[in-house]
Amino acid sequence: xxxxxxxxxxxxxxxxxxxxxxxxxxxxxxxxxxxxxxxxxxxxxxxxxxxxxxxxxxxxxxxxxxxxxxxxxxxxxxxxxxxxxxxxxxxxxxxxxxxxxxxxxxxxxxxxxxxxxxxxxxxxxxx
Numbered sequence: 137x138x139x140x141x142x143x144x145x146x147x148x149x150x151x152x153x154x155x156x157x158x159x160x161x162x163x164x165x166x167x168x169x170x171x172x173x174x175x176x177x178x179x180x181x182x183x184x185x186x187x188x189x190x191x192x193x194x195x196x197x198x199x200x201x202x203x204x205x206x207x208x209x210x211x212x213x214x215x216x217x218x219x220x221x222x223x224x225x226x227x228x229x230x231x232x233x234x235x236x237x238x239x240x241x242x243x244x245x246x247x248x249x250x251x252x253x254x255x256x257x258x259x260x261x262x263x
Contacts, residue, residue, distance in 0.1 A: 146206070147179040149199035153210055155189055156196045157217040157232075161225040171220045175213075198231075200238055207239045211246065215253045224250065 154175055158168045176186050189196065201207045214235055218228040236246040 151179050151181050152196050153198050156198045157214045159193050160228045160231040165221045167220045215249050
């Protein structure tokens with residue numbers, strides 16, 4: 137049972153990180169809300185947990201994952217969350233570069249992830 141609890145805690149922290157990126161530009165738009173709820177369902181986050189996090193969104197802090205795979209997943213997720221509304225705002229980009237530093241990545245790596253994510257996002261939206 138404790139493993140399941142720590143596994144859920146990791147997913148909850150991942151979800152909090154998604155919200156932290158979403159609020160970086162100080163506004164939620166419909167695309168961001170849609171993505172947030174889609175990710176919550178995939179991660180197994182309950183409606184009560186979503187409500188609690190959103191009601192305290194201004195107090196959310198980014199959690200640094202421990203393993204490299206989680207770090208890469210989360211920076212990719214953060215980049216996608218930043219472009220889900222069609223553009224990366226300056227505050228979102230600044231947050232992405234700060235996150236990259238905390239995840240032991242450099243700005244060039246983040247820029248590469250952004251370019252790849254935009255390319256994938258645009259190809260998905262064209263089909």
